[in-house]
Amino acid sequence: MSNKSNFLDKMTNWFEKWVGPIAEFTNTNIYLTSISDAFTMQMPLIIVGSFALLLNIFICSGTGLAKYESLAWLANYGTVFSTINYACISCMALWSCVLIAYSLGKKKGLKPEFCAVLSAVCFLILTNQENIGGNLGASALFLSFFVGILSICLYGKLMSYEKIKIKMDASVPPMIASSFNSLIPVAITLLLFGLIAGVLYGTTQMYLNDIVYKVIQVPFNQVVGSQLGVSIIIILSQLLWWMGIHGHMAMNVVAKPVRQAAIAANMQAVAAGLLPTQWYTLAYVHTFTNLGGGGVVISLAIAILLFSKRSDRKDITKVSMIPLICGISEPMVFGLPIMLNPIYIIPFVLTPVICGNIGYYALVSGFLTPSYVESIPGMPMFIQQFLAYSGQWQAIVLTVLVIVIGVIIYTPFVLIDNAQAKKENQ
Secondary structure (H helix, E strand, C coil): CCHHHHHHHHHHHHHHHHHHHHHHHHHHHHHHHHHHHHHHHHHHHHHHCCCCHHHHCCCCCCCEEEHHHHHHHHHHHEEEEHHHHHHHHCCHHHHHHHHHHHHHHHHCCCHHHHHHHHHHHHHHHHCCCHHHHHCCCCHHHHHHHHHHHHHHHHHHHHHHCCCCCCCCCCCCCCCHHHHCCHHHHHHHHHHHHHHHHHHHHHHHHHCCCHHHHHHHHHHHHHHHHHHHHHHHHHHHHHHHHHCCHHHHHHHHHHHHHHHHHHHHHHHHHHCCCCCCCCCCCCHHHHHHHHHCCCCHHHHHHHHHHHHHHHHHHHHHHHHHHHHCCCCHHHHHHHHHHHHHHCCCCCHHHHHHHHHHHHHHHHHHHHCCCCCCCCCCCCCCCCCHHHHHHCHHHHHHHHHHHHHHHHHHHHHHHHHHHHHHHHHHCC
């Protein structure tokens, strides 16, 4: 028992020293959390926009219902869905900028609604004026991060200087007084962004969005969205989960922008009549790495029901089954527990890594076409994968395969848990 305790203490101390600070930084940094908050608030738009594209293809396109002569009139109404998709997906960067500024302004004690408007204006100042509509989508996501943060930091700093505020008489209505109060800080903020845009274009003949996209966003997406990058994200996420920290949420600060850019790129490809190519989407996560919750815990639950001789383990698993089917693993992680349990750390990390790489090869080989519909969190298993991968039967087959592989990996450790319990009871 003492050896087990020493091993657990050493492992916990190692994680607290090296992994803990990463989670603490991502969860407490107001700039990173503002980006994460923005994507969370934007999720309904992404889901609705992606399903609008799906409906447009299935109903109004030449490969959908409109291909039949009696229903050819449906092709005239494709804009019903395409306009929704454009507003939700092709303007993604603008909404990200607005929501980042809203969240950050709120954290800094500023008026969040005005911060949102101010950041949108700053964002448009830096955009190619001759092609604004084509520069609001996924290619401008990183620019939206910078503008949403820098505009509010600058505005907030200027608002702290009382000498540059225009003071109005007490008889002036508060809303008007507040507007004049912030007039000079707003003017300075907009002027500085105008100078950045003008000087940059005047010297390079390039807009800031193009530079950020080519120099920062593309390399970042290629690194984080690579097979190795995603594998590292999975490992760190699972280690954080094992420590009792919501690993998926913690790593979303890095991973979510890449996934959002990928799903937007896939939607654009499909809308143009091309095949989607970006494999690292939320559907990939829900199918291969977080199926039945973080760590593919649904497989552990099945292994326990089949092979565990511990009644306490089976009781907790039975209660947890419905949440697991909907991708909620907390009852198992904290109730079994998996957290800080040295027996299950290896399969808890290994299973999603192996299944994630199986998913990678399935997607890049063409066996499964990458998703262009945003996966809906909390939806029951199989239905979630079927919808996210646009009704592909391969998604169902791979979901079953992931569960089976997970059961195979978890089963030896369930047997070890049985032996450990038997030894402790003797």
